[in-house]
Amino acid sequence: MKSNLLPDDDAAELQQIAGCEMIDLLLPDMNGLLRGKRITRDALEKVYANGVCLPMSLIATDITGNTVEETGLGYDIGDEDRICRPVPGTLKIVPWQSRPMAQVLLSMEDGKGGMFAANPREVLRRVVERFAEKGLTPVVAVELEFYLLDAQLDTSGHPLTSINPSTGERNKTTQVYYMEDLNDYQAFTDAVTEACRAQHIPADTAVAEYAPGQFEINLKHRKDALLACDDAILLKRAIKAIASDQGLLASFMAKPFVDQAGSGMHVHVSVLDKDGNNLFACTPERPNDALRHAVAGLQAASTDCMLVFAPHANSYRRFVLNAFVPLNDCWGFNNRTVAMRIPHSDEANTRIEHRIAGADANPYLVTAAVLAGILQGLETKADPGPPVVGNAYEQTETRELFWRDTIRDFMASDFVAKNFGSDFRHIYGQQKLKEMRSFYREVTTLEIDWYLRQV
Template sequence: MTDPDAFPHLPGADRQALRAIDGCSQVDLLLPDTNGVLRGKRIGIEALDKAFGDGICLPMSLVASDITGNTVEETGLGYDIGDQDRVCRPIAGSLRPVPWTATPTAQLLLAMEDDAGGQFAAQPRQVLARVLEGFKALGLVPVLAVELEFYLFDARPDAQGRPQPALDPVTGQRSCSTQVYSIDELDVQHVFLEAVAAACRAQRIPAEAAVAEYAPGQFEINLHHRADALLACDEAVLLKRTIKAIARQQGLLASFMAKPLAGQAGSGLHLHVSLLDRDGHNVLTGSEQAAAGALRHAVGGLQRSAQDCLLLFAPHANSYRRFVANAFVPLNDAWGFNNRTVAMRVPRSDAANTRIEHRIAGADANPYLVAAAVLAGMLDGLYHRHDPGPPVIGNAYAQQPAWQPHWLGAIERFQSSDFIAGHLGETFRHVYAQQKLRELRDFQAQVVDLDYAWYLGTV
């Protein structure tokens, strides 16, 4: 057993967690970047106390690496400052086991400091922390629950190099049917799902339910609600890591791409939010017939900020392929009760659990940044008492004009947004916009198969 007393700098909760990892010999130090990719270092257990005491150094540019892992020089975090290191420190209470490794391993989330010893403003966890300060000023505590959809593919692509459904372990066949909420579909992949559930229990990740979704091999896993928004997003990030790792272990590929298959459902990240006052009362509590003023104002704020925040909900080129009609993906800023065609849904529940389900983000989005954007919109709505208009009854697709979102437009709107600068910070606005502009330019510079199919012998 690893002796926690050999590490005097460990906080109490981390000390207790380490005690439970028999023979722990290494630690993964994880820094979530703005794309939600976990970067960092693997250290020997003997260096753990130093990590807590002195911190570890990582390049500042890591926070805004592009999706391929390259430094984005336009952010000003690369050559312009000599690719400087910054001190990163473990987040107290985040030590958990890594259940899928052969070597007993722990993992810790990191936070990066700026050159003055404060938190670096562009890291996604700090962007969310900044928004939460606004709720403290109002005496409110956001309660969050994250739902994540993903595809489970065979690790081997098809003959064209494209993803294909995993084989049924019993029949050896690939599913081609859509059986939403099918228990049989869960049974087919029960070995994978049970392994994910066990790994979540070992890490204290409150995975609550799994369902089969609207396409072959598509699933959704829900996390239990938390009255700690940072912890809720920490757990969402670790859940994604867990799902991917268990899939690899079983010869599968788990993908959180927003739209991995043409003609099939996209994958979303749905965020459920309620708000508690100082007495623990949910200020959104009400009914369809008499919606609370706080709920209406919060929805109104989400409507007004939706376009400014679209880049956070749809951060990648592929994200925009998800926005198609009649696919349970919001194409406008409608809201309503018990209605899956709207962007801001108030799910059916008892009055005390009244909440807003925000449905715009794709599963490819960064949970910290989705939460920051949603909470900032709600906060703005509460401050300014925005009116959302009447709730939509019936099919929102048929009642309101559809958005036609595209990546460049979302970047330009984000880059010029006073809302983003005011709520999420000017430093983050600059860094994230430059990162996404670089990714867009690199993406557009590629010549893809469709170019050849349409143009090579035609024009």
């Protein structure tokens, strides 16, 4: 029976899930982890009518799931609940579960009649609104790299590459874009394809990447940046769940192996004017002013927003020489050694591929930072300098990145406060500062190896 309390699209989707018993209510936090509740089918209408209460502190829990008191969202306010409501149009089947289930994304309110400003999806929505006020529409697509690993760690607790399901041997070789790797893991890629089709996630390309067991799945572009990021966050959930069902571990960790490629999140963006024309449409021989200004805006924002692009301790392991990872903020056409790449395309489809972020970052926040940088560049009409031709690693100065520095830069950033709000800057900054302090309190095995007997 169709519910009058659900939006038409969600009601129609629910009708297609015969015998649906349970629904997962999903709230993406600042780290991009999905938190929430599982409810029975008969409780869903009440959630649409009245929302569901979740602790406000959930948005900014650290990577281990603990409340970060320094954010002011914990004991200081009595760990208050806030109303969370379903995001219309996001109710979908969960096809990998053994019984009929659905899921829906939530958005958190602020208790004053508005939306909680530090909610990552809300941060992005406000940036997109600023484009709309100028008659502009960002077109966004997200690419995600990840590893398929052995579900069991080695005896020292480190990850192992997976056992190839075709050969029965552990993956050791690197065969970038190798079709046999896709064939060997066809059971996995087919299951992901089916899940994406069932959930209306527009995934269209899978490739074997530059390391054993590393893959990339690309999403089609959207004229709605929020939907593009919903796609990314839900694709990650599907990939992890399907890998687990097949006895594998899917990891979006930025650098799981010291001697192998890291995993990135590449965000493709073009901008349409009110008539639907691409502002960036141009040729490599004659790059237009809008494209150049947008790139310059991204360059100016890169230091302030690096904590968004590289949010974790491990994120900084990825920035190494000759690994197709940007080591500064240069740009160029059809060049994978730069930070802001203009992919090969026809003139009308010219776009910027932002290559700095790791796959461990939050897609809502990464996209918000990219779009805010582009908008600032269009407004200030800054100059990005000439595009790099050839190997950028040999022609430009390498930027050395440290987690402590990026936290400091973020927390002092006027750009972040202006574009994402001072509350978000405080909460996210304190979350990362707490994670960093906790991380550096630990004594690592490397320290024992280096110092226990030697000093």
